[in-house]
Amino acid sequence: MRKLAIFLALIPPLVALYLLYTGSLSLFELALAIIIATVISYLFSSALISRPGRLYNPIRWAWALIFAILYLTVVEAKAHLSVLKLIFVPSRARPAIVRIPYSVESDYAITLIANSITNTPGTVVVDVDEERKYFYVHWIRATDLTEEGAKREVSELFERYARRIFE
Amino acid sequence: MLDGILYALLAVSVFFHVLGGVALLRFPDLYTRLHGQTKSTTFGSIFTVFAVLAYAISKYLETGMGKYLSMSTHSVVALLALMITNATGAHAIARAARMVGVRPYAAVVDELEEVEE
Numbered sequence: 001m002r003k004l005a006i007f008l009a010l011i012p013p014l015v016a017l018y019l020l021y022t023g024s025l026s027l028f029e030l031a032l033a034i035i036i037a038t039v040i041s042y043l044f045s046s047a048l049i050s051r052p053g054r055l056y057n058p059i060r061w062a063w064a065l066i067f068a069i070l071y072l073t074v075v076e077a078k079a080h081l082s083v084l085k086l087i088f089v090p091s092r093a094r095p096a097i098v099r100i101p102y103s104v105e106s107d108y109a110i111t112l113i114a115n116s117i118t119n120t121p122g123t124v125v126v127d128v129d130e131e132r133k134y135f136y137v138h139w140i141r142a143t144d145l146t147e148e149g150a151k152r153e154v155s156e157l158f159e160r161y162a163r164r165i166f167e
Numbered sequence: 168m169l170d171g172i173l174y175a176l177l178a179v180s181v182f183f184h185v186l187g188g189v190a191l192l193r194f195p196d197l198y199t200r201l202h203g204q205t206k207s208t209t210f211g212s213i214f215t216v217f218a219v220l221a222y223a224i225s226k227y228l229e230t231g232m233g234k235y236l237s238m239s240t241h242s243v244v245a246l247l248a249l250m251i252t253n254a255t256g257a258h259a260i261a262r263a264a265r266m267v268g269v270r271p272y273a274a275v276v277d278e279l280e281e282v283e284e
Contacts (some may be wrong), residue, residue, distance in 0.1 A: 021244060023237025072213060080183070080210055083202060087190045095199060095271050115254040121206035124198060126261045138261060138271060139197045 009052030010041040050106075060165050067161040075120060075157070083121040086140060096142035097126060098150045100135045102159060109166040116158040123154055171216050180214035196272035197264050205214050205257045209250060209277045216246045 014037035015030075022029050050063040054060060086093050086107050103112060114125045119135060137154060151159075190203020219242040229236040 006271065018260055020240050023233055023240065043269070047168065076210055076213070080206070083190075083206065084186065085243050087186060087203060090193050090195070092193075093199065097271055118254040119206065119209060119250060121210075122202055122234050124201055124257055124261050126198075126258075126265050138201075140199055 003046070005052050005161055007041055007045045007057055009049060010045040011037045013055070014040055024143050054166075063161060063164040066164065071116065075116075079123075080119040082141065086122075093140055094142050095138065095139050095140050096145060097136055098142060098145060098154075099147055100137050100151050100155055101147055102133055102135060102151075102155065104159060104162055104167055106166050108163040112162045112166065113155055113158045116162075120154075169221070172221055176214050176218035176221065180211045180218065183211035183214070187211070197269055198261060198271050201257055201261060205253055209253050212246065212249055216242045 003130065010132065011034070015033045015163045018033040019025065019029065022033075048095070049055060102110070102113060104113065110128065111132075114128060114135065117123050118125050122140045125135050126138050128134075129136070137150070139150070139154065140149070144153055184207065187204050187207030190207060191200055194200045194203055220239050223235045223242070226232075227239075227256040
């Protein structure tokens with residue numbers, strides 16, 4: 001029963017993605033979309049989804065949209081300015097690999113935080129310790145080397161949104 | 168008017184792409200170069216996609232043809248794919264480098280080193 005719900009839950013978003021991408025609503029495209037979505041969902045749904053209810057929670061989607069807009073404009077621009085300065089004055093760099101704790105459970109949330117950190121200029125996740133819940137982050141201008149301080153500077157915003165979206 | 172906006176967006180985009188190349192020359196080691204290269208490229212591509220979006224939407228309002236709408240969805244999907252793969256690729260390069268023993272240049276502190284020993 002649960003498996004069936006997971007299998008069915010993945011089909012509508014896949015159909016929607018296909019139709020959005022082809023940009024047509026003809027009967028042929030619709031039928032093809034449903035067939036392809038069914039096959040993909042059969043193959044991958046158990047690996048991709050564990051709680052289908054969350055996929056259809058509009059509040060989570062709204063937070064995801066807010067995070068995407070905030071991230072693409074404010075966070076990226078701010079971080080780019082600081083790296084821009086470093087490109088012209090490399091001697092101001094203070095590289096370090098710091099340890100940053102995180103406290104989320106699901107794989108999606110961990111991936112979102114890690115990818116956000118890496119996509120932000122100035123920080124790259126080098127390794128993840130999933131047992132002890134640490135990111136190892138290469139930080140080009142480390143201003144705070146303690147765990148808590150580094151977390152506040154680097155990943156706290158991402159973690160807050162990751163929890164709202166995926167947990 | 169529209170041309171001006173498009174050129175401005177594309178200029179910003181090209182500026183960041185060039186900056187990525189400059190960073191590759193200026194920074195001393197693999198990790199710092201990763202910062203310069205991968206990130207500047209993402210930001211540059213964001214502005215390229217904004218330019219495509221502005222063009223497609225204005226053309227759609229002008230002509231009402233559906234192909235301009237699918238043009239904009241394609242570029243947004245491409246941007247999402249780029250952001251995910253770019254970050255994942257950077258992870259993979261950084262982790263692989265660390266595993267074969269590339270040390271960060273002039274690092275103040277290296278917490279991973281303490282774990283390994």
